[in-house]
Amino acid sequence: MAPPILPHTAPIPSPPPSSVKELTNSTSLGSVPPQYAIRNPETTMDIEPIIEEEIPTVDFSLLTEGTPEQRSQVVRHLGKACEDWGFFMVVNHGIPERLREAMLISMKEFFDQTEEEKGEYTGKHVMDPIRYGTSFNLTVDDVRYWRDYLKVFVHPILYSPAKPPSFREISKEYAASTRAMGMELLRGIWESLGLEENDMTKALDLHSCYQVLVGNIYPPCPQPELAIGLPAHSDHGLLTILLQNGVNGLQVKRRGSWVRVEPLPNSFLVNTGDQMEVVSNGRYKSVLHRAEVNSQSTRMSIATVVAPSLDTIVEPASQLVGDEHPMMFRGMRYGEYLECQQATRLKAKSALDPVRLHAE
Ligand SMILES: O=C(O)CCC(=O)C(=O)O
Numbered sequence: 177m178a179p180p181i182l183p184h185t186a187p188i189p190s191p192p193p194s195s196v197k198e199l200t201n202s203t204s205l206g207s208v209p210p211q212y213a214i215r216n217p218e219t220t221m222d223i224e225p226i227i228e229e230e231i232p233t234v235d236f237s238l239l240t241e242g243t244p245e246q247r248s249q250v251v252r253h254l255g256k257a258c259e260d261w262g263f264f265m266v267v268n269h270g271i272p273e274r275l276r277e278a279m280l281i282s283m284k285e286f287f288d289q290t291e292e293e294k295g296e297y298t299g300k301h302v303m304d305p306i307r308y309g310t311s312f313n314l315t316v317d318d319v320r321y322w323r324d325y326l327k328v329f330v331h332p333i334l335y336s337p338a339k340p341p342s343f344r345e346i347s348k349e350y351a352a353s354t355r356a357m358g359m360e361l362l363r364g365i366w367e368s369l370g371l372e373e374n375d376m377t378k379a380l381d382l383h384s385c386y387q388v389l390v391g392n393i394y395p396p397c398p399q400p401e402l403a404i405g406l407p408a409h410s411d412h413g414l415l416t417i418l419l420q421n422g423v424n425g426l427q428v429k430r431r432g433s434w435v436r437v438e439p440l441p442n443s444f445l446v447n448t449g450d451q452m453e454v455v456s457n458g459r460y461k462s463v464l465h466r467a468e469v470n471s472q473s474t475r476m477s478i479a480t481v482v483a484p485s486l487d488t489i490v491e492p493a494s495q496l497v498g499d500e501h502p503m504m505f506r507g508m509r510y511g512e513y514l515e516c517q518q519a520t521r522l523k524a525k526s527a528l529d530p531v532r533l534h535a536e
């Protein structure tokens with residue numbers, strides 16, 4: 177039998193590169209490809225203004241080694257930072273510079289592998305414990321974000337990509353130190369709400385807390401005003417602890433304006449997440465933030481999220497609910513919350529909508 181005659185069709189366009197790193201490595205790009213053009217060239221100005229404001233700083237050493245008076249003062253300051261900003265810088269944290277550097281280098285070595293090597297970890301499911309990808313979630317994103325990522329679950333079970341070989345040991349140490357810092361900050365924050373520490377560990381099952389390490393890479397972009405690294409979003413956990421490679425790009429929403437974050441040398445950036453908003457019954461809201469890109473340098477950040485155990489039903493602390501403070505959220509298993517948040521388009525604080533009992 178003669179082979180069927182195929183209708184003449186236009187050549188199939190080649191698929192877009194699988195990562196921003198590949199896109200920027202392989203061609204000398206003069207412009208942002210249309211899939212990434214999140215903003216209209218006619219309206220590149222954001223509606224919300226960008227303002228300069230000083231970000232609160234928390235001296236971690238006073239929380240752990242200060243006198244009782246110093247500790248109480250830091251706890252109050254921490255509470256105020258959570259209430260007013262949802263964002264602060266942590267200094268004097270005791271995590272060595274060499275560990276921060278080693279973590280950044282190891283993460284960069286992961287991204288520097290070939291697409292084929294990294295492709296082994298291309299996620300099939302949003303709850304895969306090691307997931308490499310680009311944008312946020314290609315199956316739902318309406319535009320692509322100028323960002324590649326690696327997400328690795330590091331607690332209660334430590335996962336690690338096989339390469340670079342240093343990744344496992346470095347991320348183990350980095351995860352343990354940032355987790356310890358996160359727990360201490362959580363104790364302080366809990367105290368600032370007038371709650372008992374024991375209640376927190378029990379209510380959130382923090383011994384088996386979920387911790388994920390998220391490496392973000394934002395290669396230089398030929399038209400940074402048209403693309404975005406990550407759009408405005410809140411994080412899903414209790415606290416996010418962020419480290420960056422010395423290239424700024426994070427912006428935090430504060431009272432209707434954006435504030436560009438310029439961290440102090442050797443500090444960590446910390447922000448409140450959605451579970452903090454839920455347990456505090458809306459007292460400490462998760463903060464909106466986004467990442468801009470630039471045309472000059474590759475930006476890298478490593479966010480580590482400290483969160484309740486995946487099996488915890490997270491709900492407002494009963495002590496914070498009363499006649500004057502109606503229950504603002506219904507309880508939801510954190511694992512379910514996380515899965516929904518990761519599978520849905522990143523859009524401001526929409527991940528909280530399914531648990532919200534009252535409109536904002
Ligand atoms: O790169 C940054 O500064 C922000 C990263 C971030 O928001 C995230 O990973 O959730």
Ligand SMILES: [Fe+2]
Nearest residue numbers: 409410411465
């Ligand atoms: Fe984030």
